[in-house]
Amino acid sequence: MIFRADLHLHSCLSPCGGLDMSPSAIVQRARECGLNALALTDHNTARNSPAWQEVCRAYGLAHLFGIEVNTTEEAHILCYFDQLEAVMELDRLIYDSLPNVRNDPVRFGDQVIVNAEEEIEGEVEKYLHGAAAYSVGDLTVLVHELGGLVVPSHVDRDAFSLTSQLGFIPEDDFDALEVSRHYDLESDPLSLRGRYAMLTNSDAHTLDSIGTRFNTFELEAFTVEALYALLHREQQPEATDRSDQCERQKRETHRHP
Numbered sequence: 001m002i003f004r005a006d007l008h009l010h011s012c013l014s015p016c017g018g019l020d021m022s023p024s025a026i027v028q029r030a031r032e033c034g035l036n037a038l039a040l041t042d043h044n045t046a047r048n049s050p051a052w053q054e055v056c057r058a059y060g061l062a063h064l065f066g067i068e069v070n071t072t073e074e075a076h077i078l079c080y081f082d083q084l085e086a087v088m089e090l091d092r093l094i095y096d097s098l099p100n101v102r103n104d105p106v107r108f109g110d111q112v113i114v115n116a117e118e119e120i121e122g123e124v125e126k127y128l129h130g131a132a133a134y135s136v137g138d139l140t141v142l143v144h145e146l147g148g149l150v151v152p153s154h155v156d157r158d159a160f161s162l163t164s165q166l167g168f169i170p171e172d173d174f175d176a177l178e179v180s181r182h183y184d185l186e187s188d189p190l191s192l193r194g195r196y197a198m199l200t201n202s203d204a205h206t207l208d209s210i211g212t213r214f215n216t217f218e219l220e221a222f223t224v225e226a227l228y229a230l231l232h233r234e235q236q237p238e239a240t241d242r243s244d245q246c247e248r249q250k251r252e253t254h255r256h257p
């Protein structure tokens with residue numbers, strides 16, 4: 001089966017994510033953009049994953065659970081799971097390790113847990129943009145032990161990336177590298193192709209951005225095991241930049257609601 005997958009999405013639980021980014025709204029917008037596989041990757045938390053699972057199942061969308069962990073080095077790392085229990089275990093470990101800084105919703109933004117019906121069920125107390133007490137190397141080992149995949153985020157960006165924080169991409173046991181939606185995939189200026197499989201995602205914090213970049217995979221099933229096998233083969237998943245098409249589709253949708 002062909003999966004068109006945007007695997008980097010922030011919900012209203014991320015302090016910088018829009019309040020309208022409920023799991024339900026994300027899934028509906030992704031379907032409008034023609035995506036059929038998604039991953040929710042809030043900063044340092046997975047507490048919207050139960051609603052995520054419910055909504056994705058209701059709409060019949062393939063989905064992964066994720067966390068975008070901010071490591072001790074302040075590098076963002078995407079961690080993916082296909083089991084809710086596993087991502088909630090990582091959530092617990094990461095949250096316990098965060099600095100004891102209380103979120104200030106006025107200054108930093110809301111961090112709300114919602115259910116599948118978009119009702120607010122609670123707020124996360126600690127500020128979720130802090131650095132977890134796990135290094136890149138330790139996190140990679142931990143996530144693999146929990147049965148997940150490890151993909152450093154937006155390695156081309158000049159903030160919160162391996163390249164910005166370390167100045168290089170270490171030889172850890174990553175499953176792929178992610179490049180941002182601004183990276184020129186054709187010219188590949190960082191010469192990443194061939195070192196690791198490359199993923200590219202929208203990193204959407206607003207509904208408008210969902211699906212502006214996505215990956216196309218041909219897989220029997222959208223599971224961590226199948227993705228692992230694909231990412232560790234030599235061939236690259238096909239990456240698509242279609243900010244234009246998505247914009248056009250959105251305008252059409254607005255004209256013909």
Ligand SMILES: [Zn+2]
Pocket residue numbers: 068076153154160
């Ligand atoms: Zn990030």
Ligand SMILES: [Zn+2]
Pocket residue numbers: 008010068153203
């Ligand atoms: Zn992100």
